[in-house]
Amino acid sequence: MDYAAFGDVLVFDTTYRTNQYKKPFVILAGVSNHFMIIIFGCALLLDETMKTYTWVLETLIEAVDGQRPISVVTNGDRAMRQLMLKKCKIVEFDNAWARMVKQYKLENNNWVLEIHRKRDKWAEAYLRGHMFAGMRSTQRIEGMNAYFNMFLEQKVRLYEFVAQYDRALARMRVNEPETESKTENSFPVLTTPLRSLEKHAAELFTRKIFSLFRREINKEGKLFVMERVELEDRGTYRFGEYKAPTSTWTVEYFRADITIKCCYLKFESFGIPCCHMVTVMKSEQLMCIPPSCVLKRWTRRARSGYEQPSLTQISGTLTQTARFGILSSCFSEMSYYASHADNDFEEAREMAFQMTLKMKKRWAMRTEYNIAVGDKNIAPKLCGVGDPNVVKTKGNPRGTSSMGKPPKPRRCGYCRSIEHTKRRCKKLASTSRREGSDSDIETFMNTELEPHMEDIDEPTNSQV
Structure with missing residues (x-):
């Protein structure tokens, strides 16, 4: 369900290794509507070959009913990041690259030539307009590696690895209800002159995304209209920036469907309106953000409308595991709200006690029925990795002599x-x-x- 809502950008980190067997541990993650890292899954690989990575991605696409991400972010060379994140136009980037190559005499360097041929896959100037949701590198995922280090030591065995991984995910998911509660039960203080737009953004977006959009409202004060052209179907604005005379930006406003297009392409790559689009909203006297400038993945209702995936073709153990996780998340959120008042706490505890007795009786009735019909798949165990079966040892059983005589x-x-x-x-x-x-x-x-x-x-x- 998380992937259905936030699977447009997939971060594929291949640098993490932690277990006794020295096998690579791959994290498949994305970013939620609270701008937090969200884990879609993981893979413990045999090796780091192209065939293995292809299998991982194909298996993920199969698990999510064929939904492919818009963008995939993988780790690259750390030394290239400062050049790759330079925000400029394509011509400016090409000129800067040519000066760097000439300065260090790298015209015949094979690695430099190969990297330059792939510039459309890593350079900010070439990737403008492509959706990445703020995840232009695996740097934030590398912070997840430090988090998993608290649970996954390099000497951990495989059966311990799975249990510790589940513990790490459970603790991560505890933080989300707290962030969700802050968004739903509090309202930020409005501080900008564009109160109508700011208020609408606070009601629409999550708290973190609202703070990012408010920065764009504050940047709007540095812009001024250099030219305004009215055409038959649209109006065209050209903006300049205070103390930056060489920086100009063009924005088109289509009145028929209230659509705003900016050459900066921040909305297309990140998903929130840029300061140039905010200036057009102010000039056109708009009291709220147009629907065409709102991306659902950043709103409070980002998960609404997505159905729970079918579990009919999955084994009973995995089905019970999925149900256990969903119910734990639901009751964790309820427990947070009920813990703030004595009467709410007492009511929630009583309801939980009654519901537990009811579910326990139903489970006992199903267990008795399964025993009666001869169904062996009725082990009363919680989800997770169980202990291995006890095998017969080679020595004598305890309490008997070697000759089979009583003690x-x-x-x-x-x-x-x-x-x-x-x-x-x-x-x-x-x-x-x-x-x-x-x-x-x-x-x-x-x-x-x-x-x-x-x-x-x-x-x-x-x-x-």
Whole structure:
């Protein structure tokens, strides 16, 4: 369901390794409507070949009913990031690249030539207008690696790895209800002069996306209209920026369907209106953000409208695991709200108790029915990785002798009776009362040495 709402951008991080077997651990992630990293899945690979990576992506597409991402972000060379993120036009980038190559005499360097041929896959100037949702590199995913390090140590075994991975995801998902609650139950303070647009954005977007859009409203103050041309079907604006005379931006406003197109292409690549589009909204006296300038993935209702995927072709264990996770998330959110007041807490606890009893009775009835019809798949265990089956060992079972005879009964260490132990021996108690008697020495010798006498064999002639 997360992928259905936020699978337009897929981050494919291949740099992470953690387990005892030195196998690469690949994280498949995206970004949610709260601008937080969201994990779609992971893969523990055998190797790092093209064939293996192809299998991972094909398996993911099959799992999400064929929905392909718009963009895929993978890790690249760290030294190239500052050049690749330079925000400029294509001509400016090409000129800067030519100056760099000439300065360092790299005209015949094979690596530089190969990277330049692939510039349309990594350079900001060439990727403007392509949707990446702010995930232009795997840098944010590398922060996830540090998070997983708290749970996944390099010496962890495979069966421990799966359980620890589930723990890490569970803790990540606890943070989302808190962020969701902040968005739904609070309202930010309006601070910009464009109160109508700012208020509409606060009602429409999540809190994090609203803060990013408010930055664009604040940037609008640096812009001024250089030229305005009215055509038959649209109006064209050309803007300049304060203290940046060489920077000009062109925006087209189509009044028929209230559509705004900016040459900056921030809306096409990130999904929120840029400051140039905000200036047009102000000039056209718009009181709210046009629907054409709103991307659903950043709104509060980003997940609405997506049905739960069918689990009919998945095994019963995976189905129960999925249901367990969904219910845990739902009740976690309810618990957060109910914990703020005494009466809400008492009501929620009572309802949870009654519901637990009801579900437990139904589960017991299904279990009895399955036993009656001979269904063996009724193990009452929670989701996760269970313990392995206990196998028969090569040694003798505990409590039996090597010859299959029953063990010898315990005897009294003083009188050798099997009816009691030395602590409750009456003969020993009566003998101990004779103080100063020579029998004390005899009692001591009998008590301490007699239990061991049976282990001493009679000496043979050779031993003599």
